[in-house]
Amino acid sequence: MRVLLSTYGTRGDVEPLVALAVRLRARGAQVRMCAPPDEEFAERLAGIDVRMVPVGPPVRELMRGAALPSPADLDRYRTDLVGAQFDTLPAAAEGCDVVVAAGLAQVAARSVAQDAGVRYVYVSYAAVHLPSPYHAPPPRPGWPEPEAAGNRTLWELDAGHVNAQFGEVLNSHRAALGLPPVDNVRDHVFTGQPWLAADPVLGPWRRTPGLDVVQTGAWTLADERELPADLAAFLDAGAPPVYVGFGSMRPSPDIGRLAVEAIRAQGHRVLVSRGWADLDVADGADDCFAIGEANHQRLFGRVAAVVHHGGAGTTLTAARAGTPQVVIPLQLSDNPYWAGRVADLELGAALDGPSATAETLGVALKTALAPGTRARAGELGSRLRTDGAEVAAGALAGALR
Helix, strand or coil: CEEEEEECCCHHHHHHHHHHHHHHHHCCCEEEEEECCCHHHHHHHHHCCCEEEECCCCHHHHCCCCCCCCHHHHHHHHHHHHHHHHHHHHHHHCCCCEEEEECCCCCCHHHHHHHHCCEEEEEECCHHHCCCCCCCCCCCCCCCCCCCCCHHHHHHHHHHHHHHHHHHHHHHHHHHCCCCCCCCHHHHHHCCCCEECCCCCCCCCCCECCECCEECCCCCCCCCCCCCHHHHHHHHCCCCCEEECCCCCCCCCCHHHHHHHHHHHCCCCEEEECCCCCCCCCCCCCCEEEECCCCHHHHHHHCCEEEECCCHHHHHHHHHHCCCEEECCCCCCCHHHHHHHHHHCCCEEECCCCCCCHHHHHHHHHHHHCHHHHHHHHHHHCCCCCCHHHHHHHHHHHHHC
């Protein structure tokens, strides 16, 4: 079995495919992956002996500014990325039996698979990305915010935005390959049977007519790395701290400072993850410690709560650890969705958006740090699955047989 995995995005987009790649290789499959050319992704794939095929510009450069690029710049960025995919994916897919694509940015992948005559599988990491009358489309940066009421209408408008962005460039490349045009780019990318790599307890799919979703469970790997010695020493030196981190995202400049102040006001120590934003709010006091890369699976079981942006990976890792959460969702992608899931399951608290005050953070932290919240988080954590990547690898192998 020869498999091409393809995605474009931050670490949260790449890591699930890393987990799938490891499970596929354990079954004897040959795996290669198309991913952004950021150095950390190249090192990650080299560490599992998977060939990386770089596509597009580095993602970290896109996230470097204090704000996202303008809508016009994002429009050019997305269009150029489709061209880069058509330039790169055909050679990467040569000799493969299946192409697995993750994320709406994978506009070219299905056409490349069709041209090569191989199987194509689309995967989403959150139910909110798939059309359903039970939820609205996620916010897409650079596109107008729809004002219509009703989820069905919102999804129709979303399809129109996707067509406006990608329809012309996709169909011009399809014509060059001798493939017929598509009139609904989003549904063409998704297919009628997309896979959902999300835990069925934490992020379930509600059955929707016309879409046969295969929910495999989240794709993750066990992380056995020890914590850095200085971090372990800080944890051992007092009561469990509250973790603050925003991963690959860049929050507003004052969020980190407000979070530290609100946590201290609750009488807790603070652990700050610098992340891609290089969050630097540690002031040298003994109760506040800043860290870089660390094993969240091992760390989150030792903190009192996790304050984060609502990324799928962070939400899942904290939930599996049975640790309460406070979500400050950036208005991007699935962040608001995971914030809503944390609130609905009473695993902590979620703010309405990326803006926060000392008061709103204080209220959220009181909810998260209450004994009942920890009890609920612990009970739910015991019910979350860890076999999603293995389930998906088995399904791929079975389908190809």
